[in-house]
Amino acid sequence: MFFNDGRKHLLAEFSDKEFNMRRTMHDRLQVFNNWSTLEIRDLRLQDSGIYTERIYLWHDGEVRDFSYNLTVLGGDSPLQVTAYVGETATLTPDLPYEYYKVSWTTFVKGKTILVAEWSQKEYNENPYFQNRLDGYELTLEIRDLRLQDSGIYTERIIFLEDGEVRDFSYNLTVLEYPPIPTPVIETTLDEESTDLCHLHCSVPSNSTNLRYIWIYSDKGTVTLYANSSTISVLLTDKPRGAQFFCLVQNPSYFATSALVFLYPCGE
Numbered sequence: 001m002f003f004n005d006g007r008k009h010l011l012a013e014f015s016d017k018e019f020n021m022r023r024t025m026h027d028r029l030q031v032f033n034n035w036s037t038l039e040i041r042d043l044r045l046q047d048s049g050i051y052t053e054r055i056y057l058w059h060d061g062e063v064r065d066f067s068y069n070l071t072v073l074g075g076d077s078p079l080q081v082t083a084y085v086g087e088t089a090t091l092t093p094d095l096p097y098e099y100y101k102v103s104w105t106t107f108v109k110g111k112t113i114l115v116a117e118w119s120q121k122e123y124n125e126n127p128y129f130q131n132r133l134d135g136y137e138l139t140l141e142i143r144d145l146r147l148q149d150s151g152i153y154t155e156r157i158i159f160l161e162d163g164e165v166r167d168f169s170y171n172l173t174v175l176e177y178p179p180i181p182t183p184v185i186e187t188t189l190d191e192e193s194t195d196l197c198h199l200h201c202s203v204p205s206n207s208t209n210l211r212y213i214w215i216y217s218d219k220g221t222v223t224l225y226a227n228s229s230t231i232s233v234l235l236t237d238k239p240r241g242a243q244f245f246c247l248v249q250n251p252s253y254f255a256t257s258a259l260v261f262l263y264p265c266g267e
Helices: 023-028
Strands: 002-004 007-009 012-015 018-021 029-032 037-040 049-056 063-070 079-084 089-091 101-108 111-119 122-125 133-136 139-142 151-158 165-175 184-189 197-202 211-218 221-228 232-235 243-249 254-260
Touching (some): 184 254, 197 211
Antiparallel strands (some): 089 139, 101 151, 111 122, 184 197
8 A cells, every 4th residue: 555645545456366456557566475575666756655565364364564665766865854643844954044935845646746835925835735834944844744744845945146946855754653552550559648549550661742541430430530641640539449541642542551449549
């Protein structure tokens, strides 16, 4: 599968000894190694993007996805920029700010499209990006990133002094956050009162941009207890046998952990 125009497109598929290829790339695709390897010949700049291979294992029905970020270069190598879904990517060259016109382009549906343009204090933005762009001086910011934003972005600058034209390319790779491992809830008694209990939700230290949502369930009724970036909560006056959950959220995934809480804490 390949991201283009904000959607996933099927490039090639092998199933039940039948092989199908996307018609527009039919003469440039080849498969080998028992159909697990895809080769793209006669590469073009617009072939850059995220390619995903989905494999179905017959013995147990397991599904595995493998993603590849293909960068097709032309001329000078583009600057590598990596960000995660939901974040903001900043594309900017290291240049003085004396210019006449700045334009940004990328590939959509195999064609070069204008992303944004600054000319004589006027600014135009392509509606394809749905008000997700910011621009200042020579910088382009793309907010609320999506996987399909991955690709080659080219900035063309026309300088005031001598009319020189310079192009700068950026290879933007947008990644999904990795899944969050199952968090663990730990309980500790309050030092001043045995009626108070601290719950602490922990996940691996390399996890970032996390949000913690605390809820409890009692006799089938679910209640929100805390909704913030707090990894610890203080509990009091909760019924015996209530279940407490810590939902951990990042921009791509949820993970849950449950604790059967016997009141008072530790009883």
